[in-house]
Amino acid sequence: MITWRRVTEDDFPLLRRWLSQPHVARWWNHxxxxxxxxxxxGPVARGEEPAEDWLALLDGVPVGLVQRCLxxxxxxxxxxxxxxxxxxxxxxxxxxxxxxxALTGRGVGPLMIRAMxxxxxxxxxxxxxVVIPVVAANxxxxxxxxxxxxxxxxxxxxxxxxxxxxxxxxxxxxxxPTGS
Numbered sequence: 095m096i097t098w099r100r101v102t103e104d105d106f107p108l109l110r111r112w113l114s115q116p117h118v119a120r121w122w123n124h125x126x127x128x129x130x131x132x133x134x135x136g137p138v139a140r141g142e143e144p145a146e147d148w149l150a151l152l153d154g155v156p157v158g159l160v161q162r163c164l165x166x167x168x169x170x171x172x173x174x175x176x177x178x179x180x181x182x183x184x185x186x187x188x189x190x191x192x193x194x195x196a197l198t199g200r201g202v203g204p205l206m207i208r209a210m211x212x213x214x215x216x217x218x219x220x221x222x223x224v225v226i227p228v229v230a231a232n233x234x235x236x237x238x239x240x241x242x243x244x245x246x247x248x249x250x251x252x253x254x255x256x257x258x259x260x261x262x263x264x265x266x267x268x269x270x271p272t273g274s
Contacts, residue, residue, distance in 0.1 A: 098148045101139050123255050159193065179225070190206055225247075236266065
């Protein structure tokens with residue numbers, strides 16, 4: 095069972111380790127020096143940005159990171175995705191990683207994604223859907239989305255996180271269940 099805890103500055107060494115793992119570094123393309131992690135994760139940890147960073151805990155042990163935000167809180171991203179798909183400003187999106195390479199390919203990613211989507215329906219009652227673009231080359235990521243119940247609804251060119259990647263992205267969506 096996945097439980098959640100907000101990322102704090104005390105978690106930055108763990109994030110550095112995870113971001114340094116080859117299976118994460120390939121897709122996140124993130125600087126891993128302490129100052130870079132503090133620069134990029136600090137504002138959210140301190141509540142200075144509207145996004146949320148969550149540690150996914152499996153049986154109480156941190157296994158992954160999920161970043162969540164509402165599209166409308168970042169208008170530049172809404173503008174970028176508009177030619178590919180019309181996304182409501184109240185829609186949420188997530189980015190995610192499984193930190194330990196030994197846990198990849200074992201269903202942890204889809205479990206984390208499903209759990210965060212369920213939490214999103216509770217935390218953000220006005221959110222009609224979750225929309226997640228993923229670089230097309232990252233098959234493990236979009237397969238995890240499919241296993242978590244999301245459906246590919248569009249594809250198009252978006253700026254990749256890693257400049258070595260092609261601009262082609264698949265866009266996945268899941269709508270709020272009726273009555274929730």
